[in-house]
Amino acid sequence: MFSRGSVFLLGPGFIGLQILSELVAEGYSVTTLVRRDEARASLEQLGSQTVKGSLDDYDQITSHRLLLFLTALLSAKSGKSSIYIHTSGCSAITDKSEGTFASGKIYEDDKPETIDSIADDAPHRQIDLAILERREQLGAKAKVSIVLPPVIYGVGKDNRLSIQIPTMARFALKHGFAGFCGGGKAIWVQIHVSDLAKGYMAILHEMESPSNDETSKSPYCFIENGDELSWEQMAAGIGRALYDAGNLKDPKTKEIPMDLFGDLFQEWSIAVVGENARNRANRLRALGWKPQAKSTFESFVEDELPILLAEKGEHGGYMAPVAS
Secondary structure, eight states, rough: OOOOEEEEEOOOOHHHHHHHHHHTTTTTTEEEEEGGGGHHHHHHTTOOEEEEEEEEEEHHHHHHHOOOHHHHOOOTTOOOOOEEEEEEOOGOOOSSTTTSOOOOOOOETTOOOHHTTSSSSSTTTTHHHHHHHHHHHHHEEEEEEEEOOEEEEESOOOGGSHHHHHHHHHHHHHHSSESTTSSSSEEEEEEEHHHHHHHHHHHHHHHHHHHOGGGGSSOOOOOOOOOOOEHHHHHHHHHHHHTTTTTTTOEEEEEEGGGGGGGTTTTGGHHHSSBBOOOEEEHHHHOOOOOOOOOOHHHIIIIHHHHHHOHHHHHHHSSOOOOO
């Protein structure tokens, strides 16, 4: 198969596996960093080469020419440029509303000054700033994009589920009601994981263009499908679906008390499923990208819910470190 180029993929999880499938289908040669030997076989079956290591493994990362801010990959001596697409998150643009209101502030990725104005201590921001600093140092050699996904939904490869809505659904199944954190009025935009992966590919293709001058453009890219839902609306959709499936006695929603946050995202629950993060993917739409997948609750009812209902064991909250 003709290879369009080489890609080194970090993080073959929910998002990464979906992107991997897109890359392989388009003829890219992909090498994926894996932490565990048992993960290698499934990735190789998907068409990726693998190397064992971790994000702390400097030798593995540098030997595969990973990226900029981590390895100073691009230097004046090399005479080569490279592309780096980094996954940040919309937690970076959340406010302190605690769900008490729907914010009128909407961030747009073709207006980078609004994103640059967020606090340095915002979630994700410390890493984003390190990348931006390296991008400035490297100038034209550095083609860098920072992607800020919103609420991701849908079933990914290997029947993987996303984090926010499934965790809220597992909470509802355990406690007998669909709930929201804080006032529930705050709004996030949405994206299906398949549309998200195609958005990454559109970004990659733009950056590959020989005539493309990334240094003159916004480094930020939002990926959203135009649907905006409050956290109370998301809880209501979960409640209705579970009620219709016979798993809740009442579809009505209510605020989740703080003493139950351990079954959500612990002390970060309001930050993860309670604040505003409104944005527009103007750059992707200008490239002709269009979301095509199912809506949030069409996907939830038809695809995610059967997987959730088949899960065994008692839910104990999202115990992994929250990315933001």
